[in-house]
Amino acid sequence: MTAEPVYPLGDVVITEEAIRAKVDELAARITSDYEGRRPLLVGVLKGAFIFMADLCRRIELPIEFDFMAVASYGAATQSSGVVRILKDLETEIGDRDVIIVEDIISSGLTLSYLLRVLQTREPKSLEICALLVKQGAMVEEVQIKYEGFTIPPDFVVGYGLDVAEKYRNLPYLAALEGS
Ligand code: IMP
Ligand code: MG
Numbered sequence: 001m002t003a004e005p006v007y008p009l010g011d012v013v014i015t016e017e018a019i020r021a022k023v024d025e026l027a028a029r030i031t032s033d034y035e036g037r038r039p040l041l042v043g044v045l046k047g048a049f050i051f052m053a054d055l056c057r058r059i060e061l062p063i064e065f066d067f068m069a070v071a072s073y074g075a076a077t078q079s080s081g082v083v084r085i086l087k088d089l090e091t092e093i094g095d096r097d098v099i100i101v102e103d104i105i106s107s108g109l110t111l112s113y114l115l116r117v118l119q120t121r122e123p124k125s126l127e128i129c130a131l132l133v134k135q136g137a138m139v140e141e142v143q144i145k146y147e148g149f150t151i152p153p154d155f156v157v158g159y160g161l162d163v164a165e166k167y168r169n170l171p172y173l174a175a176l177e178g179s
Contacts, residue, residue, distance in 0.1 A: 007163045010175035013156050014149060019131075019172065022148045023051070026129060027058030029146060030099065038062050039097040042089065044114070045069040046168070047103035050160035051131045055101065066091045070110055083113040098123040103160050104132040105144065106153070112140035132156070132173075154179050 030039070038061070043052040045067050056063060069087035098118065105111055111128065118126055129146035137153040157163050158170030167174070 008177040010177040012172050012174050014173040016172045019159060023054045024058055026146050027055055031060045034061055037097050039099050040064050040066060040091060041099050041101055043067045043101045047160045048101045051103055052101045083110050093121050093123045095124050097125045100128045102130040105130045106134045106137045108138045108140040108142045111142050
């Protein structure tokens with residue numbers, strides 16, 4: 001039997017308190033920008049599930065939810081550049097105010113692909129809310145209306161983000177040791 005690789009945790013990159021404050025700030029902006037409307041939050045699985053759960057409970061609007069699952073990364077920490085839809089929306093988004101909720105934007109390849117796909121369904125509006133954006137890593141330029149933190153282009157885990165499916169349940173964001 002081959003041993004599973006281990007990924008020791010490194011330093012805390014963003015604390016639980018800082019995440020909470022940022023989530024409150026983003027939710028307040030969404031609440032005021034979408035006043036009188038009923039936006040559809042589209043979470044990108046799996047990474048966005050924790051961010052989405054916290055964010056939505058701070059938005060004071062009658063929001064609805066749907067999820068998509070896409071794959072752009074394997075078990076390793078490098079982008080394959082290949083995007084596949086593993087789970088599509090259940091909601092008809094023509095005429096809806098859609099907000100895509102993402103955990104992290106690195107190359108932007110995943111998101112620009114998603115945007116192209118969803119745009120063809122002619123939503124009334126389509127915006128992005130991303131907790132993290134990696135500085136200088138963007139290959140495909142995407143406009144992010146609601147952006148949490150800009151971080152260096154190192155690999156991070158926790159608060160929904162994984163390495164080989166580990167560490168998603170950490171309440172804060174951390175680096176991996178040696179990166
Ligand atoms: P992109 O297509 O390069 O922008 O990659 C976006 C996706 O890659 C994210 O939604 C994450 O699932 C994953 N990803 C990118 N950087 C990290 C990271 O530092 N930690 C964990 N997952 C990451
Ligand atoms: Mg993701």
